[in-house]
Amino acid sequence: MGTEQPNHIDQKNEQDMNSPLHQLDDWEDDLKQRYPQDGEPSNLSGGTDSERHEKDTHKPNEAFRDYAAEARSSVKEFYRINHQRQTFDFVQSKRKQYLNLNHKQMGIWEAMEFLNTLIDDSDPDTELSQIEHLLQTAESIRADGHPDWFILTGLIHDLGKILCLMGEPQWAVVGDTFPVGCQYAESIVYYDFFRENPDWDHPIYSTVNGIYEPHIGLENVIMSWGHDEYLYHVVKDYLPLEALYMIRYHSFYAAHREKAYEQFFNDQDHQYFAWVRKFNPYDLYSKSDQRPDVAELRPFYEGLIDRYFPSKLCW
Numbered sequence: 254m255g256t257e258q259p260n261h262i263d264q265k266n267e268q269d270m271n272s273p274l275h276q277l278d279d280w281e282d283d284l285k286q287r288y289p290q291d292g293e294p295s296n297l298s299g300g301t302d303s304e305r306h307e308k309d310t311h312k313p314n315e316a317f318r319d320y321a322a323e324a325r326s327s328v329k330e331f332y333r334i335n336h337q338r339q340t341f342d343f344v345q346s347k348r349k350q351y352l353n354l355n356h357k358q359m360g361i362w363e364a365m366e367f368l369n370t371l372i373d374d375s376d377p378d379t380e381l382s383q384i385e386h387l388l389q390t391a392e393s394i395r396a397d398g399h400p401d402w403f404i405l406t407g408l409i410h411d412l413g414k415i416l417c418l419m420g421e422p423q424w425a426v427v428g429d430t431f432p433v434g435c436q437y438a439e440s441i442v443y444y445d446f447f448r449e450n451p452d453w454d455h456p457i458y459s460t461v462n463g464i465y466e467p468h469i470g471l472e473n474v475i476m477s478w479g480h481d482e483y484l485y486h487v488v489k490d491y492l493p494l495e496a497l498y499m500i501r502y503h504s505f506y507a508a509h510r511e512k513a514y515e516q517f518f519n520d521q522d523h524q525y526f527a528w529v530r531k532f533n534p535y536d537l538y539s540k541s542d543q544r545p546d547v548a549e550l551r552p553f554y555e556g557l558i559d560r561y562f563p564s565k566l567c568w
Contacts, residue, residue, distance in 0.1 A: 329443065335424040336446035339477040341433045341458055347425065347478040352486050354567040356419060361558045362551075364412050364568065371417055385545055387411060391554065393539035405557050406496040407535055409488065410503060413480030415568070430477045430504045431514075435463025438513035442506070462516065470519040471502070479504065487568055491561050498525040499532040509533065 359367060368383045381389075391408035416426045429442055436459055437447045452458040465474055476482050485501035492500075507513040509529045518526075 331424060331428065332443040333446045333449070334422075335428045335477075336437075336441075336443060337449040338424060339431075339433065340450060340452050341455075341475070343425075344433050344475060344478045347421075348475075348482075351416075351483055354487060357568040358565045359568055360564050360566065361409060361412070361562050362555055364415060364566075365409075367418065368412060368415050371414065381540070381542070381544060383411075383414075384547055386540055388545040388547065388550055388554070389541065390535055390539045392545060392550070393535050401557055402493050402496050402561065403532075405561060406492065406499050406532065407539075408554060408557075409484070410500050410532075410536065411480060411484075413482075413484030413487070416480055416483055425478050426480050428477075428479060428504070429506045430479055430481055430502070431507055432463075432465075432474045432517070433477055434458050434475055435465055436461050438507045438511070440507050440511035440513045465517055467516050468519050469517055471517060471522045474514075474517050476501075476505070481505075487566055488562075491563075495525060495528040498529050502526070502529050503532060503536055505529070 357367075365384050365387060368387075371383055387408050387410075390410070391404050394407040395404045414426055417423065431437065431441050433452070434457075437444060437450075437453075441447070447453055457463055481501055481504050485497060488500065489497055502509060508515070509526055510533075515523075
């Protein structure tokens with residue numbers, strides 16, 4: 254009887270499911286299409302074009318952006334896998350795996366250089382580096398005269414994406430975040446894909462409040478797993494609460510753009526989500542093709558980092 258050979262087709266299919274995006278920035282590009290800079294809403298899964306037009310804009314129906322039709326097939330596949338696999342049990346397993354913070358010890362700039370080794374699949378020679386993207390966000394915030402902790406938040410907010418370099422699939426690193434352990438909000442992009450999630454029919458998780466009490470506070474709500482939640486736990490002892498809200502919830506579009514899940518908000522959440530919304534335009538719209546001078550900017554940002562962080566952090 255011969256030795257059983259590995260199923261290369263199954264392995265390739267799993268690789269395709271782990272990396273449906275050509276590059277991580279495809280998700281952020283898609284966000285800019287969903288939430289255009291001029292504030293015009295696009296057609297999400299919650300309501301028809303006409304309903305959302307009547308509610309949110311005076312733009313003629315025929316000119317209304319049909320987000321679902323325009324989205325790239327790779328982005329749609331990404332959300333299908335994300336919504337299918339981000340179960341309550343999966344999130345708990347990742348929290349157990351990572352939140353003891355015993356995987357690496359690095360300083361902030363060292364973590365930026367580590368993230369910089371994440372090479373996008375599509376023509377990396379013409380793409381800005383990860384560090385350049387981080388600096389663009391921080392420099393946009395700095396140019397508008399915001400406090401130094403706000404600038405620093407812009408610099409580091411995506412460092413949790415090093416999860417990709419620790420072997421995590423794209424759908425467990427980026428993407429819109431949402432609470433698990435309760436009913437999925439219809440305003441989450443591609444809401445219907447949640448029907449494939451094992452929690453969809455769970456007797457408790459499928460209820461409006463699920464395992465939570467009303468107004469319990471978001472700090473007590475378990476979010477889907479990704480770079481936001483991971484980085485929050487790495488830096489939570491070093492930054493002001495405003496910055497921590499920006500980091501932890503900047504991908505929670507169902508809440509800060511669509512105002513879902515407010516049944517869980519306490520007074521603190523309502524107050525500090527103003528900072529999440531203030532940060533969002535810098536997160537989405539600060540990237541450009543103009544390269545920042547990393548060598549020139551590095552001394553300023555290393556000095557800023559030293560004001561808030563120790564030389565090494567646990568990751």
